Amino acid sequence: MVYSVVLLVGVILGTLMQLSASVCCRDREHINVFRCENCNEKLDARGFIPVIGYGITKGRCSTCNKNTISFSIVDEVLSGICLVILYIQFGMSVEFIIYSLFTLVLIAITYVDFKIYEIPIIFNIIICILGIFNGIINLSDWKEYVIGFFAMSLPIYLLIQITGGRAMGGGDAKLLATAGLLLGWKLIILSFFLACILGAIIHSIRIKLSNESHELAFGPYLALGMFIALMWGDGMIGWYLSLI
Numbered sequence: 001m002v003y004s005v006v007l008l009v010g011v012i013l014g015t016l017m018q019l020s021a022s023v024c025c026r027d028r029e030h031i032n033v034f035r036c037e038n039c040n041e042k043l044d045a046r047g048f049i050p051v052i053g054y055g056i057t058k059g060r061c062s063t064c065n066k067n068t069i070s071f072s073i074v075d076e077v078l079s080g081i082c083l084v085i086l087y088i089q090f091g092m093s094v095e096f097i098i099y100s101l102f103t104l105v106l107i108a109i110t111y112v113d114f115k116i117y118e119i120p121i122i123f124n125i126i127i128c129i130l131g132i133f134n135g136i137i138n139l140s141d142w143k144e145y146v147i148g149f150f151a152m153s154l155p156i157y158l159l160i161q162i163t164g165g166r167a168m169g170g171g172d173a174k175l176l177a178t179a180g181l182l183l184g185w186k187l188i189i190l191s192f193f194l195a196c197i198l199g200a201i202i203h204s205i206r207i208k209l210s211n212e213s214h215e216l217a218f219g220p221y222l223a224l225g226m227f228i229a230l231m232w233g234d235g236m237i238g239w240y241l242s243l244i
């Protein structure tokens with residue numbers, strides 16, 4: 001019963017996050033979820049009812065019948081599933097609330113970065129606030145979080161300065177800083193390495209499948225790496241340390 005409630009709340013929050021992400025970026029016409037990507041006509045408002053909306057509209061534009069909002073159902077269901085996974089791990093606690101909000105922002109980053117190759121600053125501000133709040137309630141470990149802020153962001157910032165931003169964007173460095181403040185230095189370093197491995201594998205599969213070169217949006221892989229590190233990072237680090 002409680003899992004269904006968490007799932008439902010996750011789905012609803014996932015929808016709200018996606019809509020607010022679209023509002024935040026409304027000056028960029030190619031991320032307006034309120035309009036059809038194909039014919040630019042306004043989409044049926046009923047389509048934005050979580051999950052049920054997908055049943056009503058079949059994810060299709062009522063004007064041109066093209067399937068344009070398929071990502072929203074993925075986003076909603078993913079948000080619900082992630083919140084259930086977090087609930088199993090953390091129970092009903094302050095951590096659960098902080099990490100749930102963090103995960104919802106990560107999903108929004110994935111959506112936006114894939115579309116516009118940019119991480120809007122508002123997402124980093126939200127993560128930074130969550131990080132400060134988490135630091136206050138875990139005050140004895142404050143050094144862990146402050147080091148986390150710089151652990152990956154500083155090397156990546158220097159790399160961007162040296163390479164002129166070809167390797168990664170400033171948004172990635174800011175995300176590594178704010179998420180490092182929230183996760184601490186061990187988990188942010190792990191997140192980065194997971195993101196590199198996942199990015200290399202998934203990106204090369206995407207290029208193979210579509211036979212064209214895609215511009216690499218690193219944000220989604222960072223987001224995935226951060227979620228994995230948040231959930232199973234301590235176990236992974238413990239296992240690695242036992243090997244050496």
Ligand SMILES: [Zn+2]
Pocket residue numbers: 036037038039040041061062063064065066
């Ligand atoms: Zn259309």
